Amino acid sequence: MKKIIDEFTDLRISRQYKYQLRRRKEGECILCGKKAVNRGWFCMAHYLKTSVANHKKYARLKGRRIKPSAGKWLRLARKKNLV
Numbered sequence: 245m246k247k248i249i250d251e252f253t254d255l256r257i258s259r260q261y262k263y264q265l266r267r268r269k270e271g272e273c274i275l276c277g278k279k280a281v282n283r284g285w286f287c288m289a290h291y292l293k294t295s296v297a298n299h300k301k302y303a304r305l306k307g308r309r310i311k312p313s314a315g316k317w318l319r320l321a322r323k324k325n326l327v
């Protein structure tokens with residue numbers, strides 16, 4: 245297998261992370277390779293999924309349920325019944 249040589253090759257980071265950085269550079273979702281939204285790391289579906297996951301993590305940290313009202317991504321996620 246040929247090694248990919250680019251600006252990430254010599255970085256002391258994990259292969260996984262390099263792979264994610266390359267996808268990021270191409271404007272692709274780092275999880276599935278679809279077009280990323282909002283010049284970010286994820287496609288629409290994964291963006292929402294991550295927002296929801298982060299929200300739940302935050303809510304757990306606070307030890308109570310927080311209404312997912314903050315943020316347009318969460319609102320969008322709620323509209324799609326992901327929350």
Ligand SMILES: [Zn+2]
Pocket residue numbers: 273274275276277278286287288289290291
């Ligand atoms: Zn994706």
